[in-house]
Amino acid sequence: MRNIRGRSARQRALAGVAVAGLLLALPACGGSDSDASSTAKVSVGPNGTDDGAKLTLWTRAPLEKQAKLLVAAYNSSHKNQVALTVVPNDDYVAKVGAAAGANGLPDLFAADIVYVPNWVKSGLFKDLTGQINGLSYKDAINKGHLTAGTKDGKEYVLPFVLDLSMLFWNKDLFKEAGIDPDKAPASIDEYVADAKKVQALKKPGVYGTATGLNCGGCLVFTWFPGIWASGDQVMNPEGTQSLLNSANAKKVYDSWRDLWKSGAVLPSSKDEAGPTWTAGFTAGKVGLMYYPATLLSSTTGFDVGVSGIPGVSGGASTFVGGDGIGVSKDSKNASQAWNFLSWMMSEDAQVEVLAKDKDVVSRSDLANNKYATADPRLVTINEVAGKGETPVAINFQQAFNAPNSPWLTMVRHAVLGDGATVDKDNDQITAVLGQ
Numbered sequence: 001m002r003n004i005r006g007r008s009a010r011q012r013a014l015a016g017v018a019v020a021g022l023l024l025a026l027p028a029c030g031g032s033d034s035d036a037s038s039t040a041k042v043s044v045g046p047n048g049t050d051d052g053a054k055l056t057l058w059t060r061a062p063l064e065k066q067a068k069l070l071v072a073a074y075n076s077s078h079k080n081q082v083a084l085t086v087v088p089n090d091d092y093v094a095k096v097g098a099a100a101g102a103n104g105l106p107d108l109f110a111a112d113i114v115y116v117p118n119w120v121k122s123g124l125f126k127d128l129t130g131q132i133n134g135l136s137y138k139d140a141i142n143k144g145h146l147t148a149g150t151k152d153g154k155e156y157v158l159p160f161v162l163d164l165s166m167l168f169w170n171k172d173l174f175k176e177a178g179i180d181p182d183k184a185p186a187s188i189d190e191y192v193a194d195a196k197k198v199q200a201l202k203k204p205g206v207y208g209t210a211t212g213l214n215c216g217g218c219l220v221f222t223w224f225p226g227i228w229a230s231g232d233q234v235m236n237p238e239g240t241q242s243l244l245n246s247a248n249a250k251k252v253y254d255s256w257r258d259l260w261k262s263g264a265v266l267p268s269s270k271d272e273a274g275p276t277w278t279a280g281f282t283a284g285k286v287g288l289m290y291y292p293a294t295l296l297s298s299t300t301g302f303d304v305g306v307s308g309i310p311g312v313s314g315g316a317s318t319f320v321g322g323d324g325i326g327v328s329k330d331s332k333n334a335s336q337a338w339n340f341l342s343w344m345m346s347e348d349a350q351v352e353v354l355a356k357d358k359d360v361v362s363r364s365d366l367a368n369n370k371y372a373t374a375d376p377r378l379v380t381i382n383e384v385a386g387k388g389e390t391p392v393a394i395n396f397q398q399a400f401n402a403p404n405s406p407w408l409t410m411v412r413h414a415v416l417g418d419g420a421t422v423d424k425d426n427d428q429i430t431a432v433l434g435q
Contacts, residue, residue, distance in 0.1 A: 227387075
């Protein structure tokens with residue numbers, strides 16, 4: 001979800017244009033949407049086939065750790081064998097687009113959840129509706145990922161790895177600042193107050209909070225939850241209209257403008273485009289910030305508290321990001337590919353592979369597993385996952401994640417400027433969403 005690794009903005013923009021062209025010109029995807037769905041349906045048993053097939057799987061680099069663990073565990077316990085290819089994050093969309101146009105997609109491929117609706121619409125995944133409906137625990141599978149991969153009532157993807165945005169705080173710095181280290185800020189005002197108290201310590205190199213003010217992906221990942229927790233939506237249900245000029249949304253922007261002007265925000269946040277947006281907290285130099293749950297294991301050397309991201313007046317939510325995964329339109333091993341996916345959703349994989357490695361499980365019925373209960377923070381993360389959302393819009397990338405997106409322009413105007421152009425900037429987001 002997060003646009004956190006990168007070449008130059010110009011290179012990323014050019015790559016996006018090229019890929020958009022590729023995905024709009026996919027005659028091999030089955031023609032119309034109905035044709036793509038009917039010709040790309042998987043018809044296999046409940047667990048697929050395990051007969052020694054050689055499968056291929058692509059994933060992007062941010063999920064390399066989890067992908068390697070899952071593939072290694074599957075290969076060690078099945079006749080089928082999966083060959084994993086890890087692709088640099090900035091090259092992934094272009095690689096998928098080129099392969100789709102040449103009928104050369106792997107058997108299985110993961111996709112940043114914000115790309116899933118577009119790639120489903122383009123016919124890049126096979127229809128898995130029957131198989132997913134046959135899972136006894138379907139109702140426990142993360143709803144955000146299932147919804148992102150659903151079109152016209154048909155389901156095409158399952159969650160691969162969940163990446164949640166959470167509120168992390170440095171308990172050691174909280175103690176020094178006279179803040180209860182076991183109490184998470186329960187509202188945006190409390191968040192601001194705690195950040196300012198840490199800043200008041202005036203410790204060299206230590207700041208109250210941090211973010212990525214030049215990273216659209218970082219900002220949707222971490223700021224949308226505060227709006228959801230306040231009872232608002234960020235877009236209309238169709239994903240064609242921005243609602244980011246509500247009173248609660250403006251309160252979020254105003255609060256961050258206050259933090260910035262007070263000097264409580266890590267100065268490098270102003271130009272942070274993603275690659276190092278969490279580095280200050282990881283180094284123990286930031287009091288509290290909205291942080292990826294998948295990086296919990298990277299916070300060592302100090303005590304860390306974890307909670308959901310609060311709204312304006314309370315509540316908690318999270319952006320359920322990460323990647324979905326499905327069987328590609330080009331796979332000749334659909335039954336064997338489903339065998340991998342059905343195993344991936346099993347308790348063996350979710351608990352003994354992901355939870356064991358302190359990753360988030362994709363099934364709510366496994367939230368209180370034996371590994372999570374050993375660390376209450378993991379239980380919190382798993383429970384908040386069920387309260388989060390995954391926004392769905394065909395033009396999400398262009399409206400929010402792309403360099404110089406109208407969303408990024410809005411935030412910079414609102415936080416670094418005077419906040420007077422929020423309504424106008426919101427109209428620009430709507431214009432892109434509706435294209």
